[in-house]
Amino acid sequence: MIGDWFKHPQFNSHRAEAKWLQPLVETFYTVSTASVDDLWQTVTNLADMSWHPLIASTNVPKGLIPKPGLIYKAFTRLLPIFPVRIFVERVLPRQLLTVRILALPGVEERVTYRVESTLCGTQVSYSVTLRGWLSPLVWSLTRRHAARVAIELAQAAEDAEQQTSVAHRPARRDNCRDLFAAIALTVGIGTVLTSTSTIQSIVL
Incomplete structure:
Protein backbone atom coordinates (compact mmCIF):
# COMPACT_ATOMS: atom_id res chain seq x y z
CA MET A 1 0.00 0.00 0.00
CA ILE A 2 2.77 2.41 0.87
CA GLY A 3 4.62 1.60 -2.34
CA ASP A 4 1.48 2.17 -4.36
CA TRP A 5 0.84 5.47 -2.58
CA PHE A 6 4.25 6.74 -3.66
CA LYS A 7 3.97 5.46 -7.21
CA HIS A 8 0.67 7.08 -8.04
CA PRO A 9 1.75 10.71 -7.44
CA GLN A 10 4.85 10.13 -9.54
CA PHE A 11 2.77 8.67 -12.39
CA ASN A 12 0.25 11.48 -12.19
CA SER A 13 2.97 14.12 -12.19
CA HIS A 14 4.43 12.67 -15.37
CA ARG A 15 1.01 12.70 -16.96
CA ALA A 16 0.45 16.30 -15.87
CA GLU A 17 3.86 17.31 -17.18
CA ALA A 18 3.24 15.56 -20.50
CA LYS A 19 -0.13 17.25 -20.79
CA TRP A 20 1.43 20.62 -19.93
CA LEU A 21 4.01 20.20 -22.72
CA GLN A 22 1.46 19.19 -25.33
CA PRO A 23 0.82 21.84 -28.00
CA LEU A 24 -2.41 23.77 -27.84
CA VAL A 25 -4.31 23.51 -31.12
CA GLU A 26 -7.64 25.11 -32.00
CA THR A 27 -9.38 25.96 -35.26
CA PHE A 28 -12.19 28.42 -35.92
CA TYR A 29 -14.46 28.18 -38.98
CA THR A 30 -16.93 30.36 -40.81
CA VAL A 31 -18.63 30.43 -44.22
CA SER A 32 -18.47 33.52 -46.43
CA THR A 33 -20.38 34.70 -49.48
CA ALA A 34 -17.18 36.23 -50.87
CA SER A 35 -15.27 34.39 -53.56
CA VAL A 36 -12.03 32.50 -52.98
CA ASP A 37 -10.12 35.16 -54.91
CA ASP A 38 -11.46 38.02 -52.77
CA LEU A 39 -10.75 36.15 -49.54
CA TRP A 40 -7.26 35.22 -50.67
CA GLN A 41 -6.53 38.81 -51.69
CA THR A 42 -7.66 40.03 -48.28
CA VAL A 43 -5.62 37.55 -46.26
CA THR A 44 -2.46 38.07 -48.33
CA ASN A 45 -2.67 41.86 -48.26
CA LEU A 46 -0.21 42.12 -45.38
CA ALA A 47 0.06 45.89 -45.77
CA ASP A 48 -3.56 46.34 -44.64
CA MET A 49 -4.47 44.24 -41.59
CA SER A 50 -7.00 46.70 -40.19
CA TRP A 51 -9.65 43.96 -40.16
CA HIS A 52 -7.56 41.68 -37.91
CA PRO A 53 -8.67 41.57 -34.23
CA LEU A 54 -5.09 40.98 -33.04
CA ILE A 55 -2.84 42.79 -35.54
CA ALA A 56 -3.12 46.55 -35.92
CA SER A 57 -0.48 47.24 -38.60
CA THR A 58 2.65 45.88 -40.28
CA ASN A 59 5.75 47.22 -41.95
CA VAL A 60 5.02 45.36 -45.21
CA PRO A 61 4.99 47.65 -48.27
CA LYS A 62 1.80 47.79 -50.28
CA GLY A 63 1.60 45.24 -53.05
CA LEU A 64 4.14 42.79 -51.61
CA ILE A 65 3.05 39.19 -52.14
CA PRO A 66 3.85 36.89 -49.18
CA LYS A 67 6.30 34.10 -49.98
CA PRO A 68 7.96 31.45 -47.79
CA GLY A 69 10.92 32.94 -45.95
CA LEU A 70 9.52 36.46 -45.67
CA ILE A 71 9.98 38.03 -42.22
CA TYR A 72 8.11 41.20 -41.30
CA LYS A 73 7.13 43.14 -38.20
CA ALA A 74 3.62 43.61 -36.89
CA PHE A 75 2.15 45.73 -34.11
CA THR A 76 -0.49 43.96 -32.06
CA ARG A 77 -3.59 45.54 -30.54
CA LEU A 78 -2.80 44.14 -27.10
CA LEU A 79 0.77 45.56 -27.00
CA PRO A 80 0.91 48.25 -29.70
CA ILE A 81 4.27 49.60 -28.50
CA PHE A 82 6.25 46.37 -28.94
CA PRO A 83 6.35 44.88 -32.46
CA VAL A 84 6.49 41.13 -33.06
CA ARG A 85 8.22 39.32 -35.89
CA ILE A 86 6.22 37.12 -38.22
CA PHE A 87 7.82 34.48 -40.44
CA VAL A 88 5.97 33.18 -43.51
CA GLU A 89 6.38 29.41 -43.58
CA ARG A 90 4.08 28.06 -46.27
CA VAL A 91 2.00 29.51 -49.09
CA LEU A 92 -0.40 27.63 -51.36
CA PRO A 93 -1.99 30.23 -53.66
CA ARG A 94 -5.75 30.56 -53.15
CA GLN A 95 -5.68 27.82 -50.51
CA LEU A 96 -3.41 28.22 -47.51
CA LEU A 97 -1.11 30.66 -45.72
CA THR A 98 0.94 29.58 -42.68
CA VAL A 99 2.98 31.99 -40.56
CA ARG A 100 4.98 31.64 -37.37
CA ILE A 101 4.76 34.43 -34.81
CA LEU A 102 7.99 35.13 -32.91
CA ALA A 103 6.87 37.15 -29.94
CA LEU A 104 8.17 35.74 -26.64
CA PRO A 105 10.98 33.27 -25.78
CA GLY A 106 8.63 31.02 -23.81
CA VAL A 107 6.03 30.49 -26.52
CA GLU A 108 5.94 29.48 -30.17
CA GLU A 109 2.82 30.32 -32.16
CA ARG A 110 1.91 29.06 -35.61
CA VAL A 111 -1.14 30.37 -37.48
CA THR A 112 -2.75 28.95 -40.61
CA TYR A 113 -5.34 30.64 -42.80
CA ARG A 114 -7.22 28.37 -45.17
CA VAL A 115 -9.91 29.14 -47.79
CA GLU A 116 -11.91 26.47 -49.58
CA SER A 117 -14.85 26.63 -51.97
CA THR A 118 -17.88 24.58 -50.86
CA LEU A 119 -21.50 24.15 -51.92
CA CYS A 120 -22.63 26.50 -49.14
CA GLY A 121 -20.09 29.22 -49.97
CA THR A 122 -16.41 29.76 -49.22
CA GLN A 123 -15.21 28.16 -46.00
CA VAL A 124 -12.65 30.16 -44.03
CA SER A 125 -10.63 28.60 -41.23
CA TYR A 126 -8.16 30.09 -38.76
CA SER A 127 -5.97 27.55 -36.94
CA VAL A 128 -3.71 28.35 -34.00
CA THR A 129 -0.96 26.11 -32.60
CA LEU A 130 0.81 27.17 -29.41
CA ARG A 131 3.84 25.53 -27.82
CA GLY A 132 5.87 26.46 -24.76
CA TRP A 133 5.38 26.94 -21.07
CA LEU A 134 3.87 30.39 -21.62
CA SER A 135 1.26 29.15 -24.09
CA PRO A 136 -1.59 28.79 -21.52
CA LEU A 137 -1.11 32.39 -20.40
CA VAL A 138 -0.87 33.72 -23.96
CA TRP A 139 -3.93 31.74 -25.02
CA SER A 140 -5.99 33.02 -22.09
CA LEU A 141 -5.27 36.58 -23.27
CA THR A 142 -5.73 36.08 -27.00
CA ARG A 143 -8.37 33.36 -27.41
CA ARG A 144 -11.43 35.64 -27.52
CA HIS A 145 -9.70 37.75 -30.18
CA ALA A 146 -8.54 34.72 -32.17
CA ALA A 147 -12.09 33.39 -32.23
CA ARG A 148 -13.13 36.43 -34.29
CA VAL A 149 -10.37 36.31 -36.91
CA ALA A 150 -12.16 34.05 -39.41
CA ILE A 151 -15.39 36.04 -39.09
CA GLU A 152 -13.64 39.40 -39.48
CA LEU A 153 -11.68 38.11 -42.47
CA ALA A 154 -14.87 36.98 -44.19
CA GLN A 155 -16.58 40.28 -43.45
CA ALA A 156 -13.66 42.31 -44.80
CA ALA A 157 -13.64 40.30 -48.04
CA GLU A 158 -17.41 40.68 -48.43
CA ASP A 159 -17.19 44.44 -47.86
CA ALA A 160 -14.41 44.75 -50.44
CA GLU A 161 -16.41 42.73 -52.93
CA GLN A 162 -19.49 44.88 -52.36
CA GLN A 163 -17.53 48.11 -52.76
CA THR A 164 -16.10 46.84 -56.03
Missing part, protein backbone atom coordinates in the same frame (compact mmCIF):
# COMPACT_ATOMS: atom_id res chain seq x y z
CA SER A 165 -19.55 46.01 -57.40
CA VAL A 166 -20.97 49.36 -56.26
CA ALA A 167 -18.05 51.21 -57.87
CA HIS A 168 -18.94 49.72 -61.26
CA ARG A 169 -22.70 50.06 -60.85
CA PRO A 170 -23.09 53.90 -61.19
CA ALA A 171 -21.47 53.90 -64.64
CA ARG A 172 -24.06 51.43 -65.91
CA ARG A 173 -26.88 53.41 -64.30
CA ASP A 174 -25.64 56.67 -65.81
CA ASN A 175 -25.44 55.06 -69.24
CA CYS A 176 -29.00 53.78 -68.90
CA ARG A 177 -30.12 57.14 -67.61
CA ASP A 178 -28.46 58.94 -70.52
CA LEU A 179 -30.02 56.51 -72.99
CA PHE A 180 -33.44 57.00 -71.43
CA ALA A 181 -33.03 60.78 -71.53
CA ALA A 182 -32.03 60.65 -75.19
CA ILE A 183 -35.07 58.52 -76.06
CA ALA A 184 -37.37 60.77 -74.06
CA LEU A 185 -35.92 63.85 -75.71
CA THR A 186 -36.32 62.33 -79.17
CA VAL A 187 -39.92 61.31 -78.45
CA GLY A 188 -40.63 64.75 -77.01
CA ILE A 189 -39.24 66.56 -80.04
CA GLY A 190 -41.22 64.27 -82.32
CA THR A 191 -44.42 64.98 -80.38
CA VAL A 192 -43.82 68.72 -80.50
CA LEU A 193 -43.17 68.63 -84.25
CA THR A 194 -46.31 66.56 -84.82
CA SER A 195 -48.40 68.92 -82.72
CA THR A 196 -46.99 71.94 -84.61
CA SER A 197 -47.81 70.36 -87.97
CA THR A 198 -51.37 69.63 -86.82
CA ILE A 199 -51.89 73.18 -85.63
CA GLN A 200 -50.57 74.59 -88.90
CA SER A 201 -52.94 72.35 -90.85
CA ILE A 202 -55.91 73.49 -88.80
CA VAL A 203 -54.99 77.14 -89.26
CA LEU A 204 -54.60 76.75 -92.98
Whole structure:
Protein backbone atom coordinates (compact mmCIF):
# COMPACT_ATOMS: atom_id res chain seq x y z
CA MET A 1 0.00 0.00 0.00
CA ILE A 2 2.77 2.41 0.87
CA GLY A 3 4.62 1.60 -2.34
CA ASP A 4 1.48 2.17 -4.36
CA TRP A 5 0.84 5.47 -2.58
CA PHE A 6 4.25 6.74 -3.66
CA LYS A 7 3.97 5.46 -7.21
CA HIS A 8 0.67 7.08 -8.04
CA PRO A 9 1.75 10.71 -7.44
CA GLN A 10 4.85 10.13 -9.54
CA PHE A 11 2.77 8.67 -12.39
CA ASN A 12 0.25 11.48 -12.19
CA SER A 13 2.97 14.12 -12.19
CA HIS A 14 4.43 12.67 -15.37
CA ARG A 15 1.01 12.70 -16.96
CA ALA A 16 0.45 16.30 -15.87
CA GLU A 17 3.86 17.31 -17.18
CA ALA A 18 3.24 15.56 -20.50
CA LYS A 19 -0.13 17.25 -20.79
CA TRP A 20 1.43 20.62 -19.93
CA LEU A 21 4.01 20.20 -22.72
CA GLN A 22 1.46 19.19 -25.33
CA PRO A 23 0.82 21.84 -28.00
CA LEU A 24 -2.41 23.77 -27.84
CA VAL A 25 -4.31 23.51 -31.12
CA GLU A 26 -7.64 25.11 -32.00
CA THR A 27 -9.38 25.96 -35.26
CA PHE A 28 -12.19 28.42 -35.92
CA TYR A 29 -14.46 28.18 -38.98
CA THR A 30 -16.93 30.36 -40.81
CA VAL A 31 -18.63 30.43 -44.22
CA SER A 32 -18.47 33.52 -46.43
CA THR A 33 -20.38 34.70 -49.48
CA ALA A 34 -17.18 36.23 -50.87
CA SER A 35 -15.27 34.39 -53.56
CA VAL A 36 -12.03 32.50 -52.98
CA ASP A 37 -10.12 35.16 -54.91
CA ASP A 38 -11.46 38.02 -52.77
CA LEU A 39 -10.75 36.15 -49.54
CA TRP A 40 -7.26 35.22 -50.67
CA GLN A 41 -6.53 38.81 -51.69
CA THR A 42 -7.66 40.03 -48.28
CA VAL A 43 -5.62 37.55 -46.26
CA THR A 44 -2.46 38.07 -48.33
CA ASN A 45 -2.67 41.86 -48.26
CA LEU A 46 -0.21 42.12 -45.38
CA ALA A 47 0.06 45.89 -45.77
CA ASP A 48 -3.56 46.34 -44.64
CA MET A 49 -4.47 44.24 -41.59
CA SER A 50 -7.00 46.70 -40.19
CA TRP A 51 -9.65 43.96 -40.16
CA HIS A 52 -7.56 41.68 -37.91
CA PRO A 53 -8.67 41.57 -34.23
CA LEU A 54 -5.09 40.98 -33.04
CA ILE A 55 -2.84 42.79 -35.54
CA ALA A 56 -3.12 46.55 -35.92
CA SER A 57 -0.48 47.24 -38.60
CA THR A 58 2.65 45.88 -40.28
CA ASN A 59 5.75 47.22 -41.95
CA VAL A 60 5.02 45.36 -45.21
CA PRO A 61 4.99 47.65 -48.27
CA LYS A 62 1.80 47.79 -50.28
CA GLY A 63 1.60 45.24 -53.05
CA LEU A 64 4.14 42.79 -51.61
CA ILE A 65 3.05 39.19 -52.14
CA PRO A 66 3.85 36.89 -49.18
CA LYS A 67 6.30 34.10 -49.98
CA PRO A 68 7.96 31.45 -47.79
CA GLY A 69 10.92 32.94 -45.95
CA LEU A 70 9.52 36.46 -45.67
CA ILE A 71 9.98 38.03 -42.22
CA TYR A 72 8.11 41.20 -41.30
CA LYS A 73 7.13 43.14 -38.20
CA ALA A 74 3.62 43.61 -36.89
CA PHE A 75 2.15 45.73 -34.11
CA THR A 76 -0.49 43.96 -32.06
CA ARG A 77 -3.59 45.54 -30.54
CA LEU A 78 -2.80 44.14 -27.10
CA LEU A 79 0.77 45.56 -27.00
CA PRO A 80 0.91 48.25 -29.70
CA ILE A 81 4.27 49.60 -28.50
CA PHE A 82 6.25 46.37 -28.94
CA PRO A 83 6.35 44.88 -32.46
CA VAL A 84 6.49 41.13 -33.06
CA ARG A 85 8.22 39.32 -35.89
CA ILE A 86 6.22 37.12 -38.22
CA PHE A 87 7.82 34.48 -40.44
CA VAL A 88 5.97 33.18 -43.51
CA GLU A 89 6.38 29.41 -43.58
CA ARG A 90 4.08 28.06 -46.27
CA VAL A 91 2.00 29.51 -49.09
CA LEU A 92 -0.40 27.63 -51.36
CA PRO A 93 -1.99 30.23 -53.66
CA ARG A 94 -5.75 30.56 -53.15
CA GLN A 95 -5.68 27.82 -50.51
CA LEU A 96 -3.41 28.22 -47.51
CA LEU A 97 -1.11 30.66 -45.72
CA THR A 98 0.94 29.58 -42.68
CA VAL A 99 2.98 31.99 -40.56
CA ARG A 100 4.98 31.64 -37.37
CA ILE A 101 4.76 34.43 -34.81
CA LEU A 102 7.99 35.13 -32.91
CA ALA A 103 6.87 37.15 -29.94
CA LEU A 104 8.17 35.74 -26.64
CA PRO A 105 10.98 33.27 -25.78
CA GLY A 106 8.63 31.02 -23.81
CA VAL A 107 6.03 30.49 -26.52
CA GLU A 108 5.94 29.48 -30.17
CA GLU A 109 2.82 30.32 -32.16
CA ARG A 110 1.91 29.06 -35.61
CA VAL A 111 -1.14 30.37 -37.48
CA THR A 112 -2.75 28.95 -40.61
CA TYR A 113 -5.34 30.64 -42.80
CA ARG A 114 -7.22 28.37 -45.17
CA VAL A 115 -9.91 29.14 -47.79
CA GLU A 116 -11.91 26.47 -49.58
CA SER A 117 -14.85 26.63 -51.97
CA THR A 118 -17.88 24.58 -50.86
CA LEU A 119 -21.50 24.15 -51.92
CA CYS A 120 -22.63 26.50 -49.14
CA GLY A 121 -20.09 29.22 -49.97
CA THR A 122 -16.41 29.76 -49.22
CA GLN A 123 -15.21 28.16 -46.00
CA VAL A 124 -12.65 30.16 -44.03
CA SER A 125 -10.63 28.60 -41.23
CA TYR A 126 -8.16 30.09 -38.76
CA SER A 127 -5.97 27.55 -36.94
CA VAL A 128 -3.71 28.35 -34.00
CA THR A 129 -0.96 26.11 -32.60
CA LEU A 130 0.81 27.17 -29.41
CA ARG A 131 3.84 25.53 -27.82
CA GLY A 132 5.87 26.46 -24.76
CA TRP A 133 5.38 26.94 -21.07
CA LEU A 134 3.87 30.39 -21.62
CA SER A 135 1.26 29.15 -24.09
CA PRO A 136 -1.59 28.79 -21.52
CA LEU A 137 -1.11 32.39 -20.40
CA VAL A 138 -0.87 33.72 -23.96
CA TRP A 139 -3.93 31.74 -25.02
CA SER A 140 -5.99 33.02 -22.09
CA LEU A 141 -5.27 36.58 -23.27
CA THR A 142 -5.73 36.08 -27.00
CA ARG A 143 -8.37 33.36 -27.41
CA ARG A 144 -11.43 35.64 -27.52
CA HIS A 145 -9.70 37.75 -30.18
CA ALA A 146 -8.54 34.72 -32.17
CA ALA A 147 -12.09 33.39 -32.23
CA ARG A 148 -13.13 36.43 -34.29
CA VAL A 149 -10.37 36.31 -36.91
CA ALA A 150 -12.16 34.05 -39.41
CA ILE A 151 -15.39 36.04 -39.09
CA GLU A 152 -13.64 39.40 -39.48
CA LEU A 153 -11.68 38.11 -42.47
CA ALA A 154 -14.87 36.98 -44.19
CA GLN A 155 -16.58 40.28 -43.45
CA ALA A 156 -13.66 42.31 -44.80
CA ALA A 157 -13.64 40.30 -48.04
CA GLU A 158 -17.41 40.68 -48.43
CA ASP A 159 -17.19 44.44 -47.86
CA ALA A 160 -14.41 44.75 -50.44
CA GLU A 161 -16.41 42.73 -52.93
CA GLN A 162 -19.49 44.88 -52.36
CA GLN A 163 -17.53 48.11 -52.76
CA THR A 164 -16.10 46.84 -56.03
CA SER A 165 -19.55 46.01 -57.40
CA VAL A 166 -20.97 49.36 -56.26
CA ALA A 167 -18.05 51.21 -57.87
CA HIS A 168 -18.94 49.72 -61.26
CA ARG A 169 -22.70 50.06 -60.85
CA PRO A 170 -23.09 53.90 -61.19
CA ALA A 171 -21.47 53.90 -64.64
CA ARG A 172 -24.06 51.43 -65.91
CA ARG A 173 -26.88 53.41 -64.30
CA ASP A 174 -25.64 56.67 -65.81
CA ASN A 175 -25.44 55.06 -69.24
CA CYS A 176 -29.00 53.78 -68.90
CA ARG A 177 -30.12 57.14 -67.61
CA ASP A 178 -28.46 58.94 -70.52
CA LEU A 179 -30.02 56.51 -72.99
CA PHE A 180 -33.44 57.00 -71.43
CA ALA A 181 -33.03 60.78 -71.53
CA ALA A 182 -32.03 60.65 -75.19
CA ILE A 183 -35.07 58.52 -76.06
CA ALA A 184 -37.37 60.77 -74.06
CA LEU A 185 -35.92 63.85 -75.71
CA THR A 186 -36.32 62.33 -79.17
CA VAL A 187 -39.92 61.31 -78.45
CA GLY A 188 -40.63 64.75 -77.01
CA ILE A 189 -39.24 66.56 -80.04
CA GLY A 190 -41.22 64.27 -82.32
CA THR A 191 -44.42 64.98 -80.38
CA VAL A 192 -43.82 68.72 -80.50
CA LEU A 193 -43.17 68.63 -84.25
CA THR A 194 -46.31 66.56 -84.82
CA SER A 195 -48.40 68.92 -82.72
CA THR A 196 -46.99 71.94 -84.61
CA SER A 197 -47.81 70.36 -87.97
CA THR A 198 -51.37 69.63 -86.82
CA ILE A 199 -51.89 73.18 -85.63
CA GLN A 200 -50.57 74.59 -88.90
CA SER A 201 -52.94 72.35 -90.85
CA ILE A 202 -55.91 73.49 -88.80
CA VAL A 203 -54.99 77.14 -89.26
CA LEU A 204 -54.60 76.75 -92.98
